Amino acid sequence: MSFDYDLFVIGGGSGGVRAARIAAAEGGARVGLAEESRMGGTCVIRGCVPKKLMVNASGFGKTLEDAAAFGWQVKAEAFDWPMFRTKLEAELDRLEAAYRNTLKNAGVIIHDTRAVVLDPHTVRLATGESLTAKHILIATGGWPHVPEGPGSDLAVTSNEMFHLDALPKRVLVVGGGYIASEFACILRGFGVDVTMYYRGAQILRGFDDEARTHVAAAMQANGITIRLHTEAARMERTPDAIRVTATDGHVQDFDLVLCATGRRPNTAGLGLEALGVHLGKLGEIIVDEWSQTSVPSIYAVGDVTNRVNLTPVAIREGHAFADTVFRAVPSKADHAMVASAVFTQPELGAVGMTEEEGKARGGVEIYATTFRPMKTLFAGRPDRVLMKLVVDEATRQVLGCHIVGPEADEMIQLAAIAVKMGATKEDFDRTVAVHPTMAEELVTMRKPVRRHGAV
Ligand code: NDP
Numbered sequence: 001m002s003f004d005y006d007l008f009v010i011g012g013g014s015g016g017v018r019a020a021r022i023a024a025a026e027g028g029a030r031v032g033l034a035e036e037s038r039m040g041g042t043c044v045i046r047g048c049v050p051k052k053l054m055v056n057a058s059g060f061g062k063t064l065e066d067a068a069a070f071g072w073q074v075k076a077e078a079f080d081w082p083m084f085r086t087k088l089e090a091e092l093d094r095l096e097a098a099y100r101n102t103l104k105n106a107g108v109i110i111h112d113t114r115a116v117v118l119d120p121h122t123v124r125l126a127t128g129e130s131l132t133a134k135h136i137l138i139a140t141g142g143w144p145h146v147p148e149g150p151g152s153d154l155a156v157t158s159n160e161m162f163h164l165d166a167l168p169k170r171v172l173v174v175g176g177g178y179i180a181s182e183f184a185c186i187l188r189g190f191g192v193d194v195t196m197y198y199r200g201a202q203i204l205r206g207f208d209d210e211a212r213t214h215v216a217a218a219m220q221a222n223g224i225t226i227r228l229h230t231e232a233a234r235m236e237r238t239p240d241a242i243r244v245t246a247t248d249g250h251v252q253d254f255d256l257v258l259c260a261t262g263r264r265p266n267t268a269g270l271g272l273e274a275l276g277v278h279l280g281k282l283g284e285i286i287v288d289e290w291s292q293t294s295v296p297s298i299y300a301v302g303d304v305t306n307r308v309n310l311t312p313v314a315i316r317e318g319h320a321f322a323d324t325v326f327r328a329v330p331s332k333a334d335h336a337m338v339a340s341a342v343f344t345q346p347e348l349g350a351v352g353m354t355e356e357e358g359k360a361r362g363g364v365e366i367y368a369t370t371f372r373p374m375k376t377l378f379a380g381r382p383d384r385v386l387m388k389l390v391v392d393e394a395t396r397q398v399l400g401c402h403i404v405g406p407e408a409d410e411m412i413q414l415a416a417i418a419v420k421m422g423a424t425k426e427d428f429d430r431t432v433a434v435h436p437t438m439a440e441e442l443v444t445m446r447k448p449v450r451r452h453g454a455v
Contacts, residue, residue, distance in 0.1 A: 001121075007326070008123050008133035009033040010115045010270070013041020015302030015314030016139030017099055019322045025106035027326025032131060033108050034115035034123070039099045040092075042141050042303070043311040049095065050088055050162045051182060055343045057084050058189030062345075062381075069379035079190050081167045088162065117271045120297045135297055135325060138285060139318065140270065142263035142303035151235030154242050155259040158183065168255035169193060172244055174232050176203030178342050180260035181215070185345040188224050195225040195254070197232055197246060204342065208354035210368065211402040214386045215348050218404070221382065222345065232257070265304045272298075282306060289332045291321045299325070308335050339416035341409035346383065349412025351419050353400035355450075358390045362455035364399065365391045365448035367425070373405065373438050387441045389425065393451065396424035401442070411439050 007023045009016045012035030023029040038045045057079070064076040103110055114126040117136060124130045144157035158179050169192065173184045176198030188194045196203065203226065204212035220226055227246065234245040241253035265284040273279060278286040278294040284306035291299045299321050302314030313333065320331035339351035358364035368388040376383045385405030389398050401415045418427065433440035 003121060003132040003134045005030050005032045005109075005131065005133040007031045007135045007137060008115070008131060009137045009139055010117070010123065011035065011041065011139035011141060011266075011302070011304070012039040012099070012103075012110070013139060013141050013302060013314065014043050014311045015141075015318035016041070016137065017103060017318070018315045019137050019139065019301060019318035020108045021102060021106045022319055022322035023326040024103075024108045027322055029326045031106075031108045032111060032133065033103065034111040034113055034125060036112075036114035036126070038092075039096050039103075039110070044095050044099065045092060046159050046162060048311055050092060051158075051186075052343060053088055053091065054162075054186045055182070055345070058186040059345060061189055061191070066376070066379040066381070079167070081164070081190070085163070116269065117275060117277075117298070120275060120295050135299065137318075137321065138267075138270065138272070138293075138298065138300040138304055139302050139314070140266040140304045141314075142306075142309065143266050144259070145262050145264045146259045147261055149232065149234065151237070151242075152232075152259070154235045154237060155232075155257040157259055161258065164256075167192060170241075170254045170256075171195070172197065172232070172242075172252070172254040172257045173260060174257065175260035175262070176200060176205065177260060177262065178204075180258070181219070181342060181344045183258055183260060184224050185219060185222070185343075188219070188222055189345060194223070195227065195252065197227050197230040199229065199231050201228060203228075204348065207342070207348060207350055208388065208400070208402040209356055210388060211348055211350065211354075211386060211404050214370070214384070214404045215342070215344050215346065218346050218383065219344065263303065263309070265306050267304060280306065290324055290330075291317055291333070308338050310338065310340055313338060337416070337420045339412050339419075341412055343409065346385070346405050347403075347408035349401075349403040349408035349415075351401050351412055351416040352398075353390045354402070355388070355390055355400075355452075358399065359452040360455070362452060363393045364452050365393050365425075366450040366452070367391060367445040367447075368449050369441050369445055371441065374436055376406075385438050385441075387438075387445070389428070389442070389445065391425045391448070396426055398423055398425055398428060403442075405438055407438070411442075414439075415442060 006029035009020045020031045020033045024031040115123045118124050122132050173180045173196045184194050231247045233247045236243050245251050267283045285300040291301050301317035303309045316333040320333045323329040323331040342348040370384045370386045388402040390400035428443050431443045
């Protein structure tokens with residue numbers, strides 16, 4: 001049977017674009033790709049990239065204050081949000097164009113429209129056109145999930161945060177995950193009055209307890225109000241605010257409510273269930289280690305599979321799929337020991353086992369230190385950095401590394417190489433410090449602060 005394409009990709013985000021490019025440019029495949037929104041997906045258009053630029057913009061307030069403490073005669077005037085937003089939009093246009101060019105240069109045919117799956121080898125575009133393909137890759141990502149409740153339609157999601165007409169004065173952030181914590185810090189850096197409602201005992205669930213407590217304390221010291229064990233029970237519009245009643249009865253007015261309560265895989269209306277593609281409870285596509293679904297010609301990568309929802313992981317999955325299917329190089333994405341950073345202020349970088357996981361497993365030593373880094377100490381700030389290692393008592397292998405502080409993102413990327421390689425605590429210790437740096441503390445922690453014996 002002859003097909004219009006060897007591969008049809010639905011979704012032009014990180015995973016889909018990588019798979020399409022490798023299949024076409026290196027696998028010689030005839031590839032079509034449909035994207036209903038802007039090319040680049042969540043990461044480029046409404047996620048990592050604009051977020052990181054906002055983190056950078058937001059951090060300059062403190063940097064200018066620090067510069068003054070170092071003797072520079074500078075003064076931070078008010079932040080010009082419209083000016084920043086215009087530049088941000090131009091940058092996203094540039095990146096989107098770069099993504100398109102990359103695909104075009106690889107020979108991928110782009111369809112700027114929505115596509116759904118009709119049968120195991122056919123997709124139908126919103127234009128009415130049907131196209132056949134030997135393989136179909138679903139890379140449609142995720143979408144913010146807002147729990148329904150009275151007035152919940154008054155809240156915005158992270159999607160809208162990059163397009164605000166003006167910076168609000170008072171913001172409520174609902175949720176305590178990556179997105180909630182990052183936006184709370186970004187907005188606070190811009191001078192916004194920020195309150196967080198988080199339903200659990202501490203924000204950033206899943207990260208090392210000591211690390212997330214350290215981040216939360218620093219956020220509070222920066223002026224963010226964090227109300228734990230609290231949810232928004234009701235929201236209503238008043239003439240000049242959104243009035244929020246919390247589950248503990250507290251009532252407060254805000255100009256903007258950001259709901260950052262998780263994301264859901266984007267599978268609704270794609271026609272997958274009717275074909276026998278197995279979906280999980282949240283609508284995620286169930287795939288095997290080769291990213292193949294229960295229908296052999298259909299594969300899925302990235303957030304739509306709800307495995308490890310991070311851009312670089314989606315890229316690995318897309319690449320491995322293209323290598324396996326179109327280059328005869330069987331490859332699996334490796335989901336173990338994936339490092340990540342939360343771009344809070346201060347940042348949190350983490351790879352591997354937390355102390356709590358180590359305690360449950362038993363037989364670990366904990367090395368940890370907190371200190372005031374030279375730069376902020378000189379500037380007169382109370383900020384403290386946390387460095388922490390979880391070490392296997394028997395093998396001496398470093399099982400986890402957790403860093404809270406400025407540039408924790410850059411530090412954890414490098415530490416993750418050693419941890420991924422299986423470096424021991426003694427390997428860290430044999431590495432001579434680079435002085436004076438923050439990261440040198442990773443190789444100078446001599447004595448464990450705690451031991452969790454075998455269980
Ligand atoms: P997360 O899963 O990180 O956080 C969701 C938050 O919302 C949690 O605090 C959760 O609470 C809370 N929540 C969930 N449902 C409800 C509810 N019904 N009512 C009240 N609170 C609720 O999701 P995000 O949306 O922040 O981010 C999505 C994913 O995107 C992340 O998991 C991450 O994989 C990725 N991401 C990565 C970034 C990075 O690498 N820097 C940045 C941004 C996103 P609880 O903890 O109790 O479940």
